[in-house]
Amino acid sequence: QVQLVESGGGLVQxxxxxxxxxxxxxxxxxxxxxxxxxxAPGKERLFVAAITWSGGSTVYADSVxxxxxxxxxxxxxxxxxxxxxxxPEDTFVYYCAARRLGVSVVAGTYDxxxxxxxxTVSS
Numbered sequence: 001q002v003q004l005v006e007s008g009g010g011l012v013q014x015x016x017x018x019x020x021x022x023x024x025x026x027x028x029x030x031x032x033x034x035x036x037x038x039x040a041p042g043k044e045r046l047f048v049a050a051i052t053w054s055g056g057s058t059v060y061a062d063s064v065x066x067x068x069x070x071x072x073x074x075x076x077x078x079x080x081x082x083x084x085x086x087x088p089e090d091t092f093v094y095y096c097a098a099r100r101l102g103v104s105v106v107a108g109t110y111d112x113x114x115x116x117x118x119x120t121v122s123s
Contacts, residue, residue: 001025002024002032004022004098004112004114005024005115006020006021006022006095006115007117009117009119010118010119012120014087014121014122017082017083018086018119019082020094020119021079022036022079022080023076026077029074029077030074031100033051033052033053033099033103034050034051034070034072034079035049035050035051035096035097036050037095038092038094039092044107049070050105051070051071051072051079055072058070059103059105067084067086068084069084079096081094083119090121092119093117093118096113097110097112
């Protein structure tokens with residue numbers, strides 16, 4: 001079992017930055033690939049970024065490439081999403097997720113999810 005708790009969301013002006021954190025419980029965190037997704041009310045959950053268990057490889061959605069950076073600290077059981085140059089269209093609830101079998105861009109293939117953190121970007 002892996003429990004995930006996101007933090008770091010909030011309200012920011014366009015062009016600003018936020019850093020999301022996702023703290024994981026369990027001694028097996030380092031064996032999981034981790035992903036970030038985002039979702040608007042009533043909409044599907046969209047892939048944002050993912051990172052392999054070692055942190056050696058990352059994948060990004062085209063919409064965030066060059067602006068967002070995913071990273072992880074396995075010693076602290078935490079994955080991060082640094083979000084720069086934020087735009088109003090980045091306003092979503094952001095979720096972190098854990099996947100045993102490597103990175104994926106498909107939300108339905110992840111094994112564990114956090115409760116989400118709201119990010120609101122004002123224009």
